[in-house]
Amino acid sequence: MAARYLSRRTVAVGVIGLAVVAAVQFTAAALLGGGHPILAANVSDFGELLVVGAAAVLVFLTAAAYGRGEPGRRQWMLIGLGVSAFWAGEVVFSYYDLALRIAPPSPGLPDAFWVPQYPLMAGGLILAALAYRAFAPTRRSLVISAVFTVAMAALLWVFLVSGLLADPSMTAGAKALSIFYPAGDLLLEVAPAVFIALVLGSFGGARLATPWRIMAVGIALLGVTDSLYSYLTQVGTYASGSWIDWGWPLGYLLIGIAALVARDAYGV
Amino acid sequence: MSYASGMVDILEPYIGRMNADTCVRGTALSLGKTSDQIGPDDRPALEASVRRVLAPLVPGATLTTIVQLMGEVR
Numbered sequence: 001m002a003a004r005y006l007s008r009r010t011v012a013v014g015v016i017g018l019a020v021v022a023a024v025q026f027t028a029a030a031l032l033g034g035g036h037p038i039l040a041a042n043v044s045d046f047g048e049l050l051v052v053g054a055a056a057v058l059v060f061l062t063a064a065a066y067g068r069g070e071p072g073r074r075q076w077m078l079i080g081l082g083v084s085a086f087w088a089g090e091v092v093f094s095y096y097d098l099a100l101r102i103a104p105p106s107p108g109l110p111d112a113f114w115v116p117q118y119p120l121m122a123g124g125l126i127l128a129a130l131a132y133r134a135f136a137p138t139r140r141s142l143v144i145s146a147v148f149t150v151a152m153a154a155l156l157w158v159f160l161v162s163g164l165l166a167d168p169s170m171t172a173g174a175k176a177l178s179i180f181y182p183a184g185d186l187l188l189e190v191a192p193a194v195f196i197a198l199v200l201g202s203f204g205g206a207r208l209a210t211p212w213r214i215m216a217v218g219i220a221l222l223g224v225t226d227s228l229y230s231y232l233t234q235v236g237t238y239a240s241g242s243w244i245d246w247g248w249p250l251g252y253l254l255i256g257i258a259a260l261v262a263r264d265a266y267g268v
Numbered sequence: 269m270s271y272a273s274g275m276v277d278i279l280e281p282y283i284g285r286m287n288a289d290t291c292v293r294g295t296a297l298s299l300g301k302t303s304d305q306i307g308p309d310d311r312p313a314l315e316a317s318v319r320r321v322l323a324p325l326v327p328g329a330t331l332t333t334i335v336q337l338m339g340e341v342r
Contacts, residue, residue: 005281066327067327072327131324131325135283135287203287204285205284206280208282208283266327266330267330
């Protein structure tokens with residue numbers, strides 16, 4: 001029942017998007033394995049820019065389906081701005097990485113775009129969840145997601161923050177950012193995603209719940225991928241081309257698909 | 269098929285059976301009736317309820333479509 005209203009356009013974009021993500025990841029991994037790290041970085045960076053950029057456009061198109069001043073427009077605009085902020089940060093990062101062939105400064109210009117992404121995404125998800133409050137007990141969902149958030153914050157402290165604070169080689173700014181990103185991933189991405197998933201519990205397979213469920217999975221995937229990346233980088237076991245690299249493009253692909261599913265669900 | 273179940277059938281694909289049923293029953297209760305007692309005369313109240321709960325979720329065009337479908341229930 002849930003899939004009956006999906007358009008061919010949405011299915012086609014989903015299939016093509018998945019093929020693009022897989023082609024980029026496999027090609028980058030093959031180039032890396034073949035001793036071409038710069039080419040691999042080019043493929044990986046351009047592939048990600050393509051997927052993230054497409055996701056931003058699709059989210060803005062869904063926002064545009066609402067009239068000016070309609071309440072539902074705000075949540076889609078915030079998500080679109082969040083995705084765009086990440087895309088802009090990636091453009092700057094890729095410029096340093098591929099054109100200048102130097103590591104971007106940290107804190108640096110890419111962070112000026114990456115940092116705002118978190119409150120924008122969280123704001124979009126929370127506004128969307130609150131829009132459903134006529135149907136669902138948001139207080140109960142809020143309490144459960146708050147408990148989840150506290151548990152995640154404790155894990156974050158044990159596995160990441162305590163180690164970062166004790167690291168004498170990092171500047172205060174670098175430490176603040178290194179703590180902000182994983183904290184933002186869990187508290188401003190995964191936790192709001194859990195909140196909206198709980199709020200939508202009473203909807204069953206109804207079409208108005210599906211877009212935000214897909215959105216929640218996409219944003220949660222980004223948060224989990226970022227957190228794993230932070231942890232593996234800290235313990236020194238992350239390497240480019242690993243399976244974790246699939247998390248970012250798949251997360252943004254899901255965000256784009258959520259926007260398309262919303263247009264199908266609304267019939268616009 | 270009762271008028272209320274016709275309304276629930278219109279809303280169900282969008283918000284699920286449970287929410288649709290609650291929406292129609294809640295409107296009936298606000299009118300001092302049960303679901304079985306509401307009819308075409310109560311459509312303005314039902315329409316107002318649906319507009320109130322769905323306006324934050326869907327574009328105006330979608331809401332118009334849903335309200336038009338509700339108008340076809342006899």
